[in-house]
Amino acid sequence: MESMQIDVLVNGGGVAGATAAYALARQGYKVALVEQTDGNKILNGADLLKPSGRDVLADYGLLDAVLAGGGRKRSQVKIFHDGDYVTEVDYTQHGDLGYFVLIPYEKSRKIILDQLAELPNALVYFNSRIVESHFEGDTLARVVLNSGVELRPRVAIGAEGNGSYLRKELGIEVERTVYDQKMFLGKYPMVPSVEEKNRLYVDHKGGLAYFYPIGTSHYRLVIGFPQEEAKALLADASGAALKARLTEFVSESDDALAQVGDTAIFDGIPIARMHAPSYYKGNTVLIGNAIHAIHPITGQGMNLALEDVGVLVPALKAFLDGDQGIEETLRHYQESRYEVNEKVVSYGHRLATTYHQRDAFAGSIDHKIQGSGRDADAMRVLQSLPG
Ligand SMILES: Cc1cc2nc3c(=O)[nH]c(=O)nc-3n(C[C@H](O)[C@H](O)[C@H](O)COP(=O)(O)OP(=O)(O)OC[C@H]3O[C@@H](n4cnc5c(N)ncnc54)[C@H](O)[C@@H]3O)c2cc1C
Structure with a gap:
């Protein structure tokens, strides 16, 4: 040996x-x-x-x-609650490199x-x-x-x-402590709104959607919902239920939402x-x-x-x-x-x-x-x- x-x-x-x-x-x-x-x-x-x-x-x-x-x-992430703009985290304000x-x-x-x-x-x-x-x-x-x-x-x-x-x-x-929310990751061809800026949306029912680029040709859509709701939304393989739910609180990413379809592309990760x-x-x-x-x-x-x-x-x-x-x-x-x-x-x-x-959400965000x-x-x- x-x-x-x-x-x-x-x-x-x-x-x-x-x-x-x-x-x-x-x-x-x-x-x-x-x-x-x-x-x-x-x-x-x-x-x-x-x-x-x-x-x-x-x-x-x-x-x-x-x-x-x-x-x-x-350098920037725009954050929304129930579709309304809350704040923008600007990394040029934190550290020398600003990105x-x-x-x-x-x-x-x-x-x-x-x-x-x-x-x-x-x-x-x-x-x-x-x-x-x-x-x-x-x-x-x-x-x-x-x-x-x-x-x-x-x-x-x-x-x-x-x-x-x-x-x-x-x-x-x-x-x-396992959260009653699972995160799901999807990947789509790039659209102008994501090319322009990262946008993070949450809503009062515990929904989350984050759109950001991964490389130049694609963007990531991360979604999070309470477990039972996530199960039901993804069970509709056409993506229609998911899209309708996202439309309730995603307000500035129409081009990205338009691509949401087959829910089989989403991989789920439990979070704790x-x-x-x-x-x-x-x-x-x-x-x-x-x-x-x-x-x-x-x-x-x-x-x-x-x-x-x-x-x-x-x-x-x-x-x-x-x-x-x-x-x-x-x-x-x-x-x-x-x-x-x-x-x-x-x-x-x-x-x-x-x-x-x-x-409460807006007050919790610490830019630093x-x-x-x-x-x-x-x-x-x-x-x-x-x-
Ligand atoms: C949905 C989601 C989104 C996230 N997004 C971000 C983000 O944008 N930015 C960020 O900073 N963090 C993010 N995180 C957190 C991030 O994923 C972790 O904090 C990070 O991966 C921790 O890295 P690690 O190297 O400690 O562990 P891991 O990435 O978990 O790596 C552990 C490695 O050890 C190996 N391993 C495990 N057991 C054994 C074993 N017994 N013997 C040998 N090898 C073993 C595994 O195969 C793996 O390669 C996210 C997490 C989740 C769930």
Whole structure:
């Protein structure tokens, strides 16, 4: 059986795991990334990369590749309630660059995984899972993959998303609150209204529709309704019921609505709220959706995951170089991230639970948090810690 000593094991090759693995391998550490799929297809609605996540990719030299791979820049989102204009979030007011990036998650993840695979000291195991993990006290000493390969890491990062395997192995229990709303993703050929601007609509009955470009030739329509209503609307395969319902609160996107037809194109994703009480134990640490889940109305989940990476990687460098103990390193990471993650997860919950009333919804919108300019400066300071 092949057995290897490595610096860092990253379990899960979503955007968070792939970026962390890339950032560490690029700095010369021996990194192994384990991903259960082949790294291609993934059903994920994270098409919007907000400024603070964007800046983490830029810091690690990945943003240019993401933009070259079709990432599209945008600066404004217009928000409506029951068809009436509420506000416009203007990203030029938050941070130096003044834009966020639109690119399907599947694409951005693949770009980062491809960059990772080119690094000489990165080992990437696709279609792989940990089948055995062996702890000595709190320290994860070795894992065995389904292929029989044994890895002995100095540090392990759990980046497997909401169902995190390593979180379970650490015994960190989380409470998930599943929203009575499922999100569905559709994709259509581009129309002028979407080309012009992103528009997000909600209504007092819990309906949501978000129209935004993904690349230059297509746009995404994300819809959300209470579960029973969603089931009934999508059961009408012609799209007539869905279109009629959307017409109740979508007021400035007639050209985009006109394309709504066959409901079979919509892929559904359940959504939940969760925040883990602790992020690490021994030499194992968690990032991204392994520690938090946020309502997607904010478009911030992947962003928070990348912010986690932006704090963890420089901190880990101090440990890997022998300048700092593991407990101090991971405590610093948790203390730096917990409050920010809590604040944004709570913000998402507030937004998602105030649809019923226009003033409450309008009052919940925080331009700074939504623009993620809130932490861009603080994040940059943290990223410039050791390394
Ligand atoms: C409808 C919807 C829309 C969203 N839109 C946005 C948005 O616009 N912007 C934004 O910032 N966020 C958005 N999010 C949130 C975003 O999807 C997540 O926050 C983000 O994907 C988290 O990234 P991650 O790398 O932590 O986890 P994931 O993306 O979940 O990746 C986890 C990876 O680990 C792998 N894995 C899982 N278990 C194992 C295992 N045992 N062994 C090996 N591999 C494993 C999986 O295959 C996957 O590749 C949205 C979420 C939803 C539901």
